[in-house]
Amino acid sequence: MARHVVMRAAELPAGESRVVTVRGREIAVFNLAGEFFALINRCPHEGAPLGLGLRIGLSESNKPGCYSHSRPGELVRCPWHGWEFDIRTGQSWCEPSRLKARAYAATRETGGALVKGLYVAESVKVAVEEEYVVVEV
Amino acid sequence: MATEAATLSPVHAITGAIDVDLHPAVPDMAALLPHMHPHWAEQMVVRGIDALESVMWKATMPITARPDFRGPPGTQPGQSLERLRAQALDGFGTAIGICNPLWGTAALFNEDMASELCRAMNTWLAREWLDREPRLRGAITVAPHAPDQAAAEIERCAADPRFVSVLLPAMTEMPLGRRSHRPIFAAAEKHGLAVTIHAGGQYRHPPTVTGWGSFHAEDHAAQANIFQAQVLSLVYEGVFVDHPSLRVVLLDAGIGWLPSFLWRANKTWRGLRAEVPWVKRSPSDIVREHIRFSLQPLQGPPDAQGMERLLEHIAADHMLLFSTDYPHWRFEGQAAVPPQIPARLLPALLRENALETYPRLRPSDRPRAALPEGVNRPAP
Amino acid sequence: MTVDVDPRVALAAETKFRLVDCDIHPIVRSTADLRPYLPKAWHDYFDQFGNFLVSPYTEAHPYPKPTPALSRLDSWPPNGGPPGSDLAFMREQHLDPHDIEIGVLQVLWPTAARQRNLGYAAALCSAINDWQAEEWLAKEPRLRGSIMVSLEDPESAAAEIARCARRGGYAQLMLMPRNMEPLGRKKYWPIFAAAQEHDLTLGCHTGGLNGYPVTGGAGHCSYYAEEKDAGGYPMEAMLTSMVFEGVFQSFPKLRLVAIEATMGWLPPLYWRLDELWQRFRAELPAVTRPPSEILREHIWVTTQPADEPEDPRHLRDLFDWIGWDRICFASDYPHWDSDDPRYALPVQMSLAEKRGIFRDNAMRVYRLG
Numbered sequence: 001m002a003r004h005v006v007m008r009a010a011e012l013p014a015g016e017s018r019v020v021t022v023r024g025r026e027i028a029v030f031n032l033a034g035e036f037f038a039l040i041n042r043c044p045h046e047g048a049p050l051g052l053g054l055r056i057g058l059s060e061s062n063k064p065g066c067y068s069h070s071r072p073g074e075l076v077r078c079p080w081h082g083w084e085f086d087i088r089t090g091q092s093w094c095e096p097s098r099l100k101a102r103a104y105a106a107t108r109e110t111g112g113a114l115v116k117g118l119y120v121a122e123s124v125k126v127a128v129e130e131e132y133v134v135v136e137v
Numbered sequence: 138m139a140t141e142a143a144t145l146s147p148v149h150a151i152t153g154a155i156d157v158d159l160h161p162a163v164p165d166m167a168a169l170l171p172h173m174h175p176h177w178a179e180q181m182v183v184r185g186i187d188a189l190e191s192v193m194w195k196a197t198m199p200i201t202a203r204p205d206f207r208g209p210p211g212t213q214p215g216q217s218l219e220r221l222r223a224q225a226l227d228g229f230g231t232a233i234g235i236c237n238p239l240w241g242t243a244a245l246f247n248e249d250m251a252s253e254l255c256r257a258m259n260t261w262l263a264r265e266w267l268d269r270e271p272r273l274r275g276a277i278t279v280a281p282h283a284p285d286q287a288a289a290e291i292e293r294c295a296a297d298p299r300f301v302s303v304l305l306p307a308m309t310e311m312p313l314g315r316r317s318h319r320p321i322f323a324a325a326e327k328h329g330l331a332v333t334i335h336a337g338g339q340y341r342h343p344p345t346v347t348g349w350g351s352f353h354a355e356d357h358a359a360q361a362n363i364f365q366a367q368v369l370s371l372v373y374e375g376v377f378v379d380h381p382s383l384r385v386v387l388l389d390a391g392i393g394w395l396p397s398f399l400w401r402a403n404k405t406w407r408g409l410r411a412e413v414p415w416v417k418r419s420p421s422d423i424v425r426e427h428i429r430f431s432l433q434p435l436q437g438p439p440d441a442q443g444m445e446r447l448l449e450h451i452a453a454d455h456m457l458l459f460s461t462d463y464p465h466w467r468f469e470g471q472a473a474v475p476p477q478i479p480a481r482l483l484p485a486l487l488r489e490n491a492l493e494t495y496p497r498l499r500p501s502d503r504p505r506a507a508l509p510e511g512v513n514r515p516a517p
Numbered sequence: 518m519t520v521d522v523d524p525r526v527a528l529a530a531e532t533k534f535r536l537v538d539c540d541i542h543p544i545v546r547s548t549a550d551l552r553p554y555l556p557k558a559w560h561d562y563f564d565q566f567g568n569f570l571v572s573p574y575t576e577a578h579p580y581p582k583p584t585p586a587l588s589r590l591d592s593w594p595p596n597g598g599p600p601g602s603d604l605a606f607m608r609e610q611h612l613d614p615h616d617i618e619i620g621v622l623q624v625l626w627p628t629a630a631r632q633r634n635l636g637y638a639a640a641l642c643s644a645i646n647d648w649q650a651e652e653w654l655a656k657e658p659r660l661r662g663s664i665m666v667s668l669e670d671p672e673s674a675a676a677e678i679a680r681c682a683r684r685g686g687y688a689q690l691m692l693m694p695r696n697m698e699p700l701g702r703k704k705y706w707p708i709f710a711a712a713q714e715h716d717l718t719l720g721c722h723t724g725g726l727n728g729y730p731v732t733g734g735a736g737h738c739s740y741y742a743e744e745k746d747a748g749g750y751p752m753e754a755m756l757t758s759m760v761f762e763g764v765f766q767s768f769p770k771l772r773l774v775a776i777e778a779t780m781g782w783l784p785p786l787y788w789r790l791d792e793l794w795q796r797f798r799a800e801l802p803a804v805t806r807p808p809s810e811i812l813r814e815h816i817w818v819t820t821q822p823a824d825e826p827e828d829p830r831h832l833r834d835l836f837d838w839i840g841w842d843r844i845c846f847a848s849d850y851p852h853w854d855s856d857d858p859r860y861a862l863p864v865q866m867s868l869a870e871k872r873g874i875f876r877d878n879a880m881r882v883y884r885l886g
């Protein structure tokens with residue numbers, strides 16, 4: 001495990017996602033209202049690129065014909081067969097304990113904090129005053 | 138099953154079983170007239186309304202009656218209590234048999250007429266069969282296109298504890314899960330009645346989406362798909378969300394299609410569940426909890442090894458309920474439990490599963506009140 | 518399951534054979550692409566009235582689909598046009614990475630075979646057949662076409678079959694199971710006669726439109742989730758009709774591939790028809806041996822959408838029942854429910870078994886070798 005600086009935080013506005021490659025792995029990074037999350041860019045079903053999935057809310061119901069909708073944008077719907085994954089955890093809606101997209105810890109950190117510790121920044125140049133997205137892989 | 142392999146194999150000994158699918162036949166309209174509201178009794182006579190024999194179960198077709206179950210010429214197979222008693226009850230050592238009459242009362246377009254004829258048939262069943270043979274229990278026949286009248290009829294018959302289920306057709310105007318049918322399921326659940334769905338029915342649409350075929354055999358082959366559609370409708374429309382204690386029994390549906398049907402349904406639900414967000418568990422979970430199958434016709438692998446594989450795929454031995462489908466011709470001799478069914482299933486298959494499925498078959502201290510005499514009920 | 522390290526090993530590299538994909542969907546960039554392929558006499562009709570189906574809508578569907586254009590979200594070509602409309606992108610996204618040796622095209626839109634105006638149906642079918650030949654087959658040697666015909670007009674269908682067979686490049690005659698009548702009925706026999714005469718495999722792709730409830734006798738259901746799973750029902754009904762009417766007895770050389778209907782329904786159909794046949798012998802004089810024997814001889818199935826048993830090992834039971842030589846891989850690219858050949862059938866298979874499913878069975882049934 002190492003902390004990889006994958007992009008400047010400002011490059012990924014809230015509500016957007018981007019796929020980065022870290023140690024040969026494609027990882028989809030998501031910005032949920034300023035919080036960052038990272039999932040492997042491969043659906044556990046047949047391997048579709050999750051980073052291309054639409055971000056949706058959580059549709060729920062306790063009674064036929066009644067619909068509730070919450071957590072807008074916090075799920076990603078697989079671009080192929082439509083399974084829903086919680087961006088915060090990688091858990092699938094249908095079988096949260098068994099079917100998961102691998103999740104990686106992602107944080108937003110200042111360059112100042114980063115230079116004090118260990119990190120890898122292969123393609124990003126770190127400046128003390130900027131904020132960065134760091135993914136642990 | 139009547140494959141050669143089956144007839145050569147030893148036959149399972151069965152006794153004390155609960156047979157969930159017997160078909161006593163209404164001989165003709167005259168038999169129902171005494172149980173009908175006077176307006177409708179007069180309508181039947183004045184208009185010469187009779188012969189509501191279902192096209193699925195045309196009496197002369199081999200499938201409708203095993204040769205030895207057929208009865209004298211000119212009678213409807215299954216119309217004689219004496220024969221049913223001797224052949225279906227004594228013949229298989231059956232302890233309890235559930236009567237599902239298939240006369241086409243529910244297929245009439247006129248909602249009031251269809252509902253009244255269903256009422257008359259239910260009363261006829263109580264008087265002519267249940268009163269006369271203590272081993273028999275009844276299904277309450279209702280017309281699904283008149284759901285409020287159906288619910289009222291369920292209420293009326295539920296007072297008689299010998300009625301243990303509601304009988305609906307597989308072929309309907311609209312799939313049974315659709316919301317307009319909900320009063321039927323509510324009434325059934327309230328009274329601890331299983332809902333049963335029998336092959337055949339209203340013929341409002343071609344049996345398959347490919348249109349009207351040339352042969353009766355095609356209509357029979359189509360039933361498996363119609364049942365699949367009905368199960369999906371019950372699951373996706375949320376019938377079991379609204380009625381969590383309900384049990385639904387598919388009669389004459391075959392069981393061979395069940396595993397691959399569940400594989401498909403689970404896969405589809407995973408991708409599309411937001412369309413029906415009240416469905417929170419996989420269809421296979423819901424089906425295994427709520428749906429049961431009568432044993433005959435099996436329409437499964439003809440060999441024991443194949444049957445073992447299929448049972449492993451189904452992974453729910455509690456879903457199968459013994460039936461002979463009397464007088465229909467589904468098997469030869471005494472092989473009501475097809476020889477490829479493993480003996481380990483027998484205790485559950487013959488009794489326990491039915492007791493779990495039909496709450497009213499369980500011993501209880503409920504006061505017994507037979508369906509009251511008298512036919513001058515106000516027409517709704 | 519959590520997939521951590523990418524287990525993808527290109528199947529071809531591992532196993533040293535290339536794939537045959539029985540179901541790839543090309544589409545027009547817009548229906549205007551077809552106008553030049555239509556005879557002049559139909560241009561005004563095309564401009565003013567065309568695409569007249571048994572449907573409440575001109576283009577939409579009363580069971581709305583789960584994704585735009587029914588397609589994978591990653592399949593929209595970067596240079597515009599709907600998924601499946603750009604050959605270069607199809608090569609880049611599908612044919613090359615999966616090392617497809619031969620791909621069979623199935624055109625679903627516009628729905629030529631189901632036009633209510635039979636004259637237009639025939640003209641549009643011919644236009645699509647020519648469009649396939651010029652826009653796809655001429656440009657990409659890995660692809661084979663499907664001959665589209667107007668099934669409700671068997672005479673014109675037979676003529677079109679003969680025309681396309683002379684032209685060459687088509688792997689199959691494309692059928693759909695939802696027609697106005699069950700496909701075994703006599704009305705459709707000229708089509709089977711022509712197919713047999715030209716040694717054309719029948720490729721029956723799930724679908725069709727005729728206004729009847731997709732459930733058949735249960736009536737109109739509410740949800741796409743129901744309509745989706747009802748896709749296989751008409752395949753069963755169509756095969757039942759063909760067997761009971763004696764189609765395979767009268768046209769003994771016919772081969773039929775059931776496409777995009779899953780596979781799991783086929784063994785239960787064998788069992789069911791064999792049981793029923795014993796009771797309906799007098800009604801079915803053309804059926805002189807168990808229906809399952811007839812089906813096993815004449816029917817192949819494609820893999821997609823892949824059956825996904827709760828225990829993947831049960832797939833082997835299914836394949837044993839169907840027959841390993843009867844199963845052909847199909848991707849359904851670029852549709853939303855398409856399958857990736859590397860992951861779709863997660864069960865242990867020998868190299869010979871894989872080779873059969875992913876290549877050889879299709880080579881044989883389509884006479885591609």
Ligand code: FES
Binds near residue numbers: 044046048083
């Ligand atoms: S690949 Fe993601 S749901 Fe199938």
